[in-house]
Amino acid sequence: MKPPIKPRRRRGAGRPLKVMMLGLRGLPRVQGGVERHVEELALRLARSGCSVEILARGPYVERKEPHRWRGLVVTPLPSPRTRSLEAVVHTFVGVVHAARRGPDILHIHAVGPSLLVPFARALGLRVVVTHHGFDYERAKWGRLARVALKLGEWVGMRFADRRIAVSRVIARTMNTRYDVLVAAVPNGVTPQPQPSSVTALRQFGLTRRRYIITVSRLVPEKRHLDLIEAFAHGAPDGWHLAIVGAADHEDTYSRMVLAAADATPGVIATGFQSGLALRELMAHAGLFVLPSSHEGLPIALLEALAEGLPVIASDIPANREIGLPDDCYFPVGDIPALTAAIAQSCASFRTDAQREATRALVGRDYDWDVIAEEVRAVYETISLDQSSEMIPGTLTPLPHPLP
Structure with missing residues (x-):
């Protein structure tokens, strides 16, 4: 019973x-x-x-x-x-x-x-x-x-x-x-000392600071196909693109992404990664890109910033809220604009001091x-000693209200 x-x-x-x-x-x-x-x-x-x-x-x-x-x-x-x-x-x-x-x-x-x-x-x-x-x-x-x-x-x-x-x-x-x-x-985010190990890079044939990374599940709103096409036209010789993530439920979209990755020189689909392998792949990348059409507040983008990476993101409100410089954003779905942004970022040199400044900033604001x-x-703020009445819209103010 x-x-x-x-x-x-x-x-x-x-x-x-x-x-x-x-x-x-x-x-x-x-x-x-x-x-x-x-x-x-x-x-x-x-x-x-x-x-x-x-x-x-x-x-x-x-x-x-x-x-x-x-x-x-x-x-x-x-x-x-x-x-x-x-x-x-x-x-x-x-x-x-x-x-x-x-x-x-x-x-x-x-x-x-x-x-x-x-x-x-x-x-x-x-x-x-x-x-x-x-x-x-x-x-x-x-x-x-x-x-x-x-x-x-x-x-x-x-x-x-x-x-x-x-x-x-x-x-x-x-x-x-x-x-x-x-x-x-x-x-x-939780900024941590960057790993010196490169085991995951060796596993996937990547060279430190010479690859672009994106990290997400393989779902349509992440727009991996946009990124693969832009990489094919915008990345300089010798660079790779690492697509980190998998589909929870294999479907037409996830199969299309894996097929496009396999058919495009320099693109590597690593599957789902976690722990030290993911930290290595993030920390040693040369650029992080998030071309998505839908986000809440993207943890992957915050974690890329916590690693001090240069980033490119679509200009949707969730990404804009993080407050990156304007040249870090491109119109969602605009593949020529993404291609140009990738080419420009890969050609730029980012100093260790610049990376550390980015790490400190995101660590302070998103602790x-x-x-x-x-x-x-x-x-x-919820009084656990009082009765629970299902009356919507009658709650007391919260300690951290919307600014």
């Missing part, structure tokens, strides 16, 4: 804040911006004294039983590995699991999983939602999926106890669209330690 759903309990004096996170595929070593965000955030919340449990999707994690990883509890739950169903099914199972365990905070990430916020609230859970980006704008989704994602955004913004957005652009849009308070708390403190401050 299954145990009954536990009512939300009062948090006793001195008891750690108990947080569950839901909406990601899993961790560690699972590709994706939401996954990286949750990993960095959860580790710091745990170090600050919170009890943090990650509700992962079973097919994406190596260990299928609940286990501990670096101070976090990782609980794999059932999830069909189909693009249209996995998020909503896993979120439903995760909400039921959370209701039985009774965390102080259920933190749901992304607008798709936010579709279940009213269900979580009805079960007595305190819910914080983080909006990572306008997922319904992604090219991979059909009409029905886009409607479901927009509905997820609406119910998440209207019925969550607290709301966070990873960029000021998203926070302003949500405030205007739904007339709700949203805390703008960005993604971050994960500060970000974790801001997220915890949002948690603490």
